[in-house]
Amino acid sequence: MTQRRSQLLEGLRQRKYLWVIALVVVVLVGVYSWVNPRGELMPRCPFKWLTSYDCPACGNQRALYALLHGDWVGAWRYNPFVWVAMPYFLLVVFTTYDPSSLARRWRPRVQHPKVVLVFLAVTLLWWVGRNVI
Numbered sequence: 001m002t003q004r005r006s007q008l009l010e011g012l013r014q015r016k017y018l019w020v021i022a023l024v025v026v027v028l029v030g031v032y033s034w035v036n037p038r039g040e041l042m043p044r045c046p047f048k049w050l051t052s053y054d055c056p057a058c059g060n061q062r063a064l065y066a067l068l069h070g071d072w073v074g075a076w077r078y079n080p081f082v083w084v085a086m087p088y089f090l091l092v093v094f095t096t097y098d099p100s101s102l103a104r105r106w107r108p109r110v111q112h113p114k115v116v117l118v119f120l121a122v123t124l125l126w127w128v129g130r131n132v133i
Contacts, residue, residue, distance in 0.1 A: 017097045033068050037061035056081055056127045081126045088119055 035041050047055040059079030066074035075082070088110075095107040109115065 021093060021097065029068065032061070032064045037065050053131045054127075056085070056123050056130075081123075081130075084122065084126075 042061055045055055045058050047053070048058055057079070060082050063075040063078040063082045066072075066078060091106070091110045095103045095110045097103075
């Protein structure tokens with residue numbers, strides 16, 4: 001009986017994390033819907049500020065702003081890597097915090113060390129490639 005109770009409590013705690021994540025996403029979408037990332041209110045990339053090179057995420061704020069305003073081509077121009085990184089990031093969040101059986105089944109695949117290394121390698125290639133070309 002205590003094992004079942006601890007499983008229920010664990011599920012509730014993980015769902016609480018999902019609500020917090022959902023709230024953060026809603027706030028971010030709201031902010032990026034109304035505030036232009038080229039304005040003074042949005043943070044600048046510290047890596048670009050220090051080195052004058054783009055990091056793998058440079059352009060993500062503008063890409064998200066463009067997506068929220070229906071400008072798919074503009075989002076692609078700002079940072080095409082967002083189309084690879086964002087789905088993987090969402091899968092990692094889903095498999096980490098969702099207590100469902102689907103998330104538990106996918107967790108070993110999505111968070112497998114080899115998959116993570118491939119994602120990191122692709123990120124590094126993008127990082128170097130966007131600054132060389």
